[in-house]
């Protein structure tokens with residue numbers, strides 16, 4: 001490990017065990033920083049794809065001198081504890097981290113099965129970045145840029161090991177957040193596991209929806225169902241590992257749902273409209289508390305939506321013209337309807353720049369719709 005510009009950085013080699021979406025994304029990000037990355041996956045073809053994508057070189061099991069600085073276990077949660085224990089024993093000089101979505105169950109599995117003397121070298125972590133897709137083909141080197149990365153040092157983790165775990169997050173452009181495994185699992189129950197369950201419940205209602213109704217779907221439905229496309233194998237493991245914490249939250253949701261059903265059964269009754277207004281207002285308050293991507297307060301940026309003809313080169317032209325104004329593009333989101341010959345580019349800029357950019361784009365012939 002080296003120290004540069006006051007920050008701690010990895011020097012490698014880094015061994016990644018599990019080369020799916022997350023493992024390959026980590027490999028790509030570290031390779032882009034010039035680190036020596038070594039890959040291992042139980043599935044030889046998955047490992048080969050990760051290598052071909054450029055995430056690292058294969059582990060050579062016959063190389064007994066191989067001594068990684070860091071081992072990153074990026075396998076499914078239910079095998080993570082055992083793989084951490086294996087890595088602590090196989091690489092006695094290495095720091096071993098895992099990135100599983102649940103932390104308490106993994107910490108317990110490691111603490112029970114690992115040699116006590118090895119525990120200072122283990123640090124549980126969780127990058128709060130991912131996708132609704134699995135496997136190395138969906139991997140992105142930039143997945144972690146500006147996203148939170150939770151470091152759950154246990155009472156036994158050595159300070160040097162914690163610094164190495166944080167260096168991994170920092171080298172990949174993430175923002176380090178420190179908390180206990182218990183506090184992490186409580187937090188993700190509401191900010192990650194509840195949204196997944198509600199998104200899946202909602203999307204499951206669409207199974208029998210007629211195609212003509214679905215063809216009317218707008219951004220609202222897409223926003224709340226994107227993660228319903230997530231991998232069931234992964235989520236069975238996450239939900240079962242954090243069931244106790246999640247179910248406490250779901251009891252509250254059930255109460256709210258029962259109240260709403262009662263209100264809607266008699267929508268013109270006394271107090272019914274106040275109940276509906278309260279539901280919406282409480283949602284407004286919760287939504288406004290979600291921070292921006294860089295940890296900035298919400299509502300920092302103003303948005304405008306531009307209609308873009310669905311032909312090659314239009315987005316590139318739009319971005320070049322925005323660049324010409326010198327106005328910084330804070331965020332960009334593209335919506336595309338296969339049935340309409342037009343796309344929507346949702347652009348975020350500093351609020352003070354919104355009118356200037358709208359006027360400029362309109363003068364260049366773009367249709368700004370919001």
Ligand SMILES: NC(=O)C1=CN([C@@H]2O[C@H](COP(=O)(O)OP(=O)(O)OC[C@H]3O[C@@H](n4cnc5c(N)ncnc54)[C@H](O)[C@@H]3O)[C@@H](O)[C@H]2O)C=CC1
Pocket residue numbers: 017018019020021022023040041042043046074075076077079080083099100101102126127128129130131132133134135136234
């Ligand atoms: N999918 C996501 O968005 C996020 C996932 N995570 C965590 O990252 C970890 C990996 O998830 P993904 O990359 O999404 O899954 P994935 O399914 O894309 O990749 C998992 C890989 O682990 C390999 N694997 C399974 N058992 C193994 C073993 N015994 N030894 C070596 N390799 C083994 C599989 O062959 C597969 O290639 C999970 O623990 C998950 O909770 C964390 C943040 C986000």
Ligand SMILES: O=C(O)C(=O)Cc1ccc(O)cc1
Pocket residue numbers: 100101127128129130131132192227
């Ligand atoms: O796709 C998304 O937006 C996600 O939030 C994915 C995700 C899945 C599992 C995690 O532990 C963390 C993030």
